[in-house]
Amino acid sequence: xxxxSKLIALDWGTSSLRAYRLGxxxxxxxxxxxxxxIMNLPVVEASAAGSQAGFEQAFSEACGDWLRDVPxxxxxxxxxxxxxxxxREAAYLDVPLRVADIGAGLTTVPTRSGAVLHIVPGLIExxxxxxxxxxxxxxxxxxxxxxxxxxxxxxxxxxxxxxxxIAGERFMHFDTFMTGEAYAALSSHTIxxxxxxxxxxxxxxxxxxGVRVATDSAGINGVLSTIFSTRTLGxxxxxxGAAQADYLSGLLIGHEIAALRGSxxxxxLADDPRIVLIGDxxxxxxxxxxxxxxxxxxxxxxxxxxxxxxxxIAVQAGLVRQD
Amino acid sequence: xxxxSKLIALDWGTSSLRAYRLGxxxxxxxxxxxxxxIMNLPVVEASAAGSQAGFEQAFSEACGDWLRDVPxxxxxxxxxxxxxxxxREAAYLDVPLRVADIGAGLTTVPTRSGAVLHIVPGLIExxxxxxxxxxxxxxxxxxxxxxxxxxxxxxxxxxxxxxxxIAGERFMHFDTFMTGEAYAALSSHTIxxxxxxxxxxxxxxxxxxGVRVATDSAGINGVLSTIFSTRTLGxxxxxxGAAQADYLSGLLIGHEIAALRGSxxxxxLADDPRIVLIGDxxxxxxxxxxxxxxxxxxxxxxxxxxxxxxxxIAVQAGLVRQD
Numbered sequence: 001x002x003x004x005s006k007l008i009a010l011d012w013g014t015s016s017l018r019a020y021r022l023g024x025x026x027x028x029x030x031x032x033x034x035x036x037x038i039m040n041l042p043v044v045e046a047s048a049a050g051s052q053a054g055f056e057q058a059f060s061e062a063c064g065d066w067l068r069d070v071p072x073x074x075x076x077x078x079x080x081x082x083x084x085x086x087x088r089e090a091a092y093l094d095v096p097l098r099v100a101d102i103g104a105g106l107t108t109v110p111t112r113s114g115a116v117l118h119i120v121p122g123l124i125e126x127x128x129x130x131x132x133x134x135x136x137x138x139x140x141x142x143x144x145x146x147x148x149x150x151x152x153x154x155x156x157x158x159x160x161x162x163x164x165x166i167a168g169e170r171f172m173h174f175d176t177f178m179t180g181e182a183y184a185a186l187s188s189h190t191i192x193x194x195x196x197x198x199x200x201x202x203x204x205x206x207x208x209x210g211v212r213v214a215t216d217s218a219g220i221n222g223v224l225s226t227i228f229s230t231r232t233l234g235x236x237x238x239x240x241g242a243a244q245a246d247y248l249s250g251l252l253i254g255h256e257i258a259a260l261r262g263s264x265x266x267x268x269l270a271d272d273p274r275i276v277l278i279g280d281x282x283x284x285x286x287x288x289x290x291x292x293x294x295x296x297x298x299x300x301x302x303x304x305x306x307x308x309x310x311x312x313i314a315v316q317a318g319l320v321r322q323d
Numbered sequence: 324x325x326x327x328s329k330l331i332a333l334d335w336g337t338s339s340l341r342a343y344r345l346g347x348x349x350x351x352x353x354x355x356x357x358x359x360x361i362m363n364l365p366v367v368e369a370s371a372a373g374s375q376a377g378f379e380q381a382f383s384e385a386c387g388d389w390l391r392d393v394p395x396x397x398x399x400x401x402x403x404x405x406x407x408x409x410x411r412e413a414a415y416l417d418v419p420l421r422v423a424d425i426g427a428g429l430t431t432v433p434t435r436s437g438a439v440l441h442i443v444p445g446l447i448e449x450x451x452x453x454x455x456x457x458x459x460x461x462x463x464x465x466x467x468x469x470x471x472x473x474x475x476x477x478x479x480x481x482x483x484x485x486x487x488x489i490a491g492e493r494f495m496h497f498d499t500f501m502t503g504e505a506y507a508a509l510s511s512h513t514i515x516x517x518x519x520x521x522x523x524x525x526x527x528x529x530x531x532x533g534v535r536v537a538t539d540s541a542g543i544n545g546v547l548s549t550i551f552s553t554r555t556l557g558x559x560x561x562x563x564g565a566a567q568a569d570y571l572s573g574l575l576i577g578h579e580i581a582a583l584r585g586s587x588x589x590x591x592l593a594d595d596p597r598i599v600l601i602g603d604x605x606x607x608x609x610x611x612x613x614x615x616x617x618x619x620x621x622x623x624x625x626x627x628x629x630x631x632x633x634x635x636i637a638v639q640a641g642l643v644r645q646d
């Protein structure tokens with residue numbers, strides 16, 4: 001049967017839960033989005049409560065009907081559901097790591113429905129300043145085209161942007177930049193927000209002006225200093241209130257890409273490596289513009305990375321057959 | 324009369340108003356602190372209202388009695404009271420600037436009491452990323468010892484830290500770092516605050532560990548990246564919750580000093596220039612520790628810089644006699 005469920009795939013993060021019913025070859029047969037992130041679980045009546053009742057309830061709403069229809073469908077989840085604050089902690093795997101080895105590290109949780117939930121492990125890169133990810137590893141797996149690239153850089157812009165260096169079918173290294181969350185905190189909770197006029201259309205000139213700050217000597221003092229120019233360019237009449245949010249966005253993303261260019265990840269790469277972006281379309285478009293200013297020309301965007309990644313890891317783990 | 328008022332000096336900022344009654348030679352005869360910063364003015368009854376009624380009321384509470392006692396005492400103010408949101412905008416003076424020329428740039432405001440308020444101008448350094456200050460210029464003047472130094476670097480740590488390069492009795496250049504405000508926004512409004520245990524005593528080891536991040540290769544990705552280590556060192560058990568706030572504080576201050584070291588200001592200075600810090604005692608102590616880690620050994624702290632600066636600018640302007 002062409003539309004028979006082969007895998008139920010959950011993208012279970014901090015603030016939301018997305019569920020996919022996948023069929024033959026990983027085709028998406030059905031999908032739904034719920035607000036039940038691990039920090040926002042449904043409240044369950046006291047009589048039914050237990051420490052995991054909220055997770056059980058969210059799980060049931062996400063895929064209980066799909067499991068009743070096809071009871072033995074395997075279920076996989078990636079994201080913060082595997083963190084210490086999640087349903088069950090899925091131990092980190094150490095980078096460097098073979099991409100093909102992620103599926104061997106699944107953590108299982110028996111659920112009230114009888115189905116077993118398989119949770120994808122996060123990745124950790126130890127060192128003086130350790131780095132971690134949960135969920136992005138699955139997106140990276142989904143974005144990789146088998147045998148297509150020996151080496152590439154994968155960018156996952158967002159609250160905590162990740163940049164992942166893949167070479168020889170291994171996770172070699174990754175970096176984190178808190179660009180999205182820093183932008184939100186600076187624009188909502190510092191003086192920089194006071195003169196910003198929100199709700200304006202995207203202003204590419206203001207954004208690119210911000211991006212360029214870190215490209216030259218004006219940016220050498222670093223982001224703690226350059227962000228103040230959002231205010232002073234306003235004070236001197238050189239930057240309208242309606243342009244300030246996009247200027248600040250460009251400025252932060254520019255510092256991120258300038259740092260990335262000098263980082264361990266890119267130091268090992270060619271001058272203009274293949275780059276694949278994964279994430280929100282509008283945000284990827286901003287990064288695409290910023291990368292162009294820094295001389296990166298070989299940039300693409302990957303779609304459906306999460307559900308494709310969950311499928312590929314399920315194949316690795318032997319939970320489903322590729323074809 | 325030894326305790327006769329020679330000058331009323333107001334330090335009038337965004338969130339507070341400090342008033343000093345100064346006597347012969349600038350000696351502090353009396354002082355008081357009021358909550359009437361320009362963003363927090365007293366509410367005045369509608370019958371008495373006007374656009375400046377709140378400023379008039381605050382002014383009266385700050386020094387009305389002192390003016391009644393000695394009616395012709397000149398009155399000076401420095402700080403955000405001279406901004407576009409203040410009582411009257413005092414135009415910025417351009418840096419580079421002779422220190423002795425500030426007193427020629429006062430803006431006057433007639434007050435209801437009959438006294439004239441003299442407002443100290445702020446400073447601006449134009450360029451691709453303009454810099455501004457209001458209030459700090461007065462503190463810098465107060466910290467300078469006549470003829471004592473041909474060249475020095477003055478640091479004013481705080482919400483928006485300023486670093487001012489003085490040479491040949493001129494303001495040559497200054498930088499701004501939003502370190503204090505960024506710390507507040509990051510620790511209160513991002514994930515980094517979630518695992519921080521507040522209220523612990525100052526932890527010098529955690530602070531210095533943070534300071535050192537920007538001294539070596541671990542810091543090359545810049546502050547948007549390194550701040551994430553506050554969380555990951557916690558996740559890996561390498562940094563207690565009670566140590567995370569001081570670690571983040573050190574990390575940001577370390578990035579500030581690392582940037583300063585490579586900036587235009589210090590590039591023109593000797594390797595270990597004389598540095599004078601002005602500001603809150605505990606914060607100056609943190610900067611003193613951080614500067615030591617970056618090899619700066621010639622660091623002092625200036626006290627009473629604001630009231631001394633207001634006195635010296637009043638002398639420059641001919642409002643009072645030095646002796």
